[in-house]
Amino acid sequence: METELGSLGMIRVLIVDDEKQLVEAFKKQLTADGMEVITASCAKEALATIKKKTFDVGVLDIKLPDLNGVELLLKLKQLEPHLEVIMLTGFASVDTAIRSMKLGAYDYLTKPCKISELHKVITKAYEKKTLEEKTIVLKEHLHRLGPPDDFIGESKPIKEVKKLIAIVAASNVPALILGETGTGKELAARAIHNLSPRAGNPFVAINASALQETILESELFGYKKGAFTGAQDNKLGLLEIAHNGTLFVDEVGDMGQGIQAKLLRVLETGAFIKLGDTKETRVDVRFIFATNKELPQEVAAGRFRKDFFFRVNAFTIQLPPLRMKQEDIPLLADHFLEKFSRGGKKKRLAPGTLEVLAAYEWPGNVRELANVLERSMLLSGPRKEIRLEDFPEELLAGACQIKKGKKSKSSETVLNLTRLEEEYIEKVLSAVGGNKTKAARLLGITRATLYSKIR
Template structure:
C-alpha cells in the first residue's frame, strides 16, 4: 500500500528537491523533503521513514554522514543515494555503509521507480520475517477444544461459519470458559490462518501502557521509551487481534479503538504519522456490556461496532457431560509432567456434580492439584477438594437456586482462602486482572 509508505528526500538543490517530492507524491507515497541533513535528522526524531533518498554532495552534513546517522535511528530504513559523475566511488563507499543503491545524476525517473520498488520489497520482506519470528514467540498456535455436549457443538458450528467473514466478533462468557480458544478457532478456520494471531488482556495493563502496547510508540514518547516500538496491531497485520476483557478497557482508549475499527488507521504514541493495517478484531468479555453502557463504563457506539457477530461460550455447569472428558484430558497433560495417576470413580462423580464457578480453568487447576497432592495412584475427592465441600458447591435439582453473583462471591472467597489471600495468585487462577479482583472484593464486601 503506497499510501502507508513514508519517504524522505534530502537535496540542497531546491528545484530538484521539489520536482522529486511532487513526483513521488503523485505516485501515492507520503513524502517529506528537506534541503539539509540537519533538518532531516530533526524530523526523524518525530517520524519513522521507510525509504530515504539522499544527495551525496551537500554543504554542512553530506549524504554519507546523513546515511550513517539515519541508520543509527532507523536501522531498517532503506536509503538510495544520488551522486554526480565524479563521485561514483563515494557512492560505492555509501553502499558499504548500508545504502541500498545509488543513481548517477541526471537520473532517469523510471529507473528510480524500479529501485524504490526493490528497496521496498527488501524492507517489507525483512519486516515480515521479523514480525513472524516475534509472533511465533508470542502465540503458540496449537490448541484443542474438548467436549461433545450439544451446546458446545452448536457453538463450534457457529464459529466455523463466522470465521469465513471479515467482520469483528464479540465472544461472551464467564471467566475460565475458554473464550480465547474460541477466538483462536475463529482465526484458524478463517482465510487468515497462516497469518499472526495476537492476544492481549485489556485489563492487565495501565491505560498509557495499554495504548503503547496496542498501537506502539516512538522513541522518547514517554519516560522509558528508549527506542521506537511496533504495537500489536502492526504485529497482527493481515491476521487476527484478540482483545480479552474488552469491558475493562479505559473509555479514552475505547475512542481510539473505535476509530481504528472503522478505518484501520492508527497513530503510534508520540507520533503524528497515520498508519494503516489490515486486522480482524476478535474481542471477549465476561461482563454484561449492555449493563456497563448504562453505568457509563463502556461506549455504546463501540459495542454496536463489536457486536456485529456474537458468540456465547456456555459455562461448564451447563455441559456437565463434558466434565469427565475434560478431566481425562487435563489428567493426561499433568501426568506427563508429574507422573502417572488415575481418577477414582468417587472423584469423577464429585467433579461431575460440582458447579465449577471457575469453569474449565478451575477444572484444570483442580486436576493439577490432585496429581500433586495424591499420595496414591488414585486421586480421591479429598486430594482435589482439601477443604471439603458444602451443599452450595454441587449442582442438584432439589437444591434452592442461588444467584450468579452469590456463586461468584463464594468462589472468590474459596480461591482467596486456598491462596492464603494472595490476591495476585488468586487473580491468575480466576483468570481476571488484579484490578478486576479488587473491584469484585469491594463490590461483594469480601473481608478476611
C-alpha cells in the same frame, strides 16, 4: 483496498555518499525496484534528513568529506536506534568496515559493488528490521502464542457454542464472547479465527484491562516518530499487525471511553489516525471481543459507550460454566491428562475420582479443572493413577456435601440410616487416603467421635 500498509512495505533507504554519479545510479535503479530512496552527499546533510524523516536502511560510505562513516553510523543509530546500516568501503578500509559491524552496522560492501548486490543486502537488512519490530510488539503477547487447545466437549451447550463459532467464523461480523472466568473465551476466539478465511493471517490478542489507557492506545494504534517525547521511532500498532487477520480484544468492558470512540471508528470505517500522524491509516481487521462484565449494566452506569456497545454486541456467544456441562468433564479430564503427560506415560484416574470431579462446583471453570489435574498429577508421584487423596481439599469437601444432599433426596431414603452413615464415612476416609484427622474435619465431627464410629 489501498492501505497505508502498502507504504509500510516500501523500504525507505538513505544513501550517504559524495560520489554523485554513483549515488544517482543507485537511486535510479533502487527506485525502479520499488524502494523509496533519498540521498545525502555528506554527514551533515544525512543528519538533517533523518531528523525529518524515518528510514529503514542507511547506506553509508566510509569516507565522507565532513565525517568518518563510522562516526556517522553512531550518530544515526542514536537518532534512530532501529535503522539498519550498510557500510560502503574501498579495499583499503575493510578493517574499518569490520569494526563498524561491531558497532552496530548490519553489513558492508566493498566498492565497486553491483547494484543487484546492494539491493539484496538492503532487502535482508529490512527484513531483519521488520522482524525485530514485530518481535518487540509480539513479545508482550507471547504467552498467547502457543498452539491453541482443541475445543473439547460434546455436551449440548458446548455443541451449541461450536455451531455458533462455525457460523460467525464464516462472516466478518464482530463477535462478542461472554462467560465466567476460565470458560474458554480466548480459546473460542482462536477457534473463530482458525475456522475463518483469515486463518493464515495473524491472530493478535490484547487485554484491555491489563494496560494503562495511554499504553493501550499506543499498543493498538501505534504512533509516528516524534509524536511525543520518547517516541523515538515509528511504532506499529496491533491493528496494523493484525491487518488481514483477527484482533482479539479481551476484557473489552474495562476499556476507557476515549479508546472506545477511536475503535468504534475503526469498526465502522476501517480507518484511524495514529498519534503524531496527519493522514489516515486503513486496516482490514476482524474483531473479536470478550468480557465477563455485564455490558448493558456498564452502559446504563455510563461507563461504556452505547454506540460502541451496539457494534461490539453484534453476534454474541455465551460460554457455559463448567457446572452446566458436567458430562464434558471426563473428556476434558482425559484431554488434560494427555496434555500434561507431555509425551510420557499418561496417568489414569482411579475409580471414584471422576464422580468427585463431576460433583464439584468449579468456580474457576475449565482452567481450574486443568490446574487441579496438573497439580494432582504431580502429587501422585510415581503412581500410575491419580487418587482422591491427590485432589485439593475443597474438591473433596464440595463433593461430600453434594453426595450427602443427593443421597437423602434419592429413592434410597428408605436405606438404613446407619448403613448410609457407614458408607459415607468409608467414602470420606478413602478420599483422604485414610487420614483420620482430615476425614473428621470434612465430616464436621471430632476425631474421638470418628474413632468411636469406626469401631
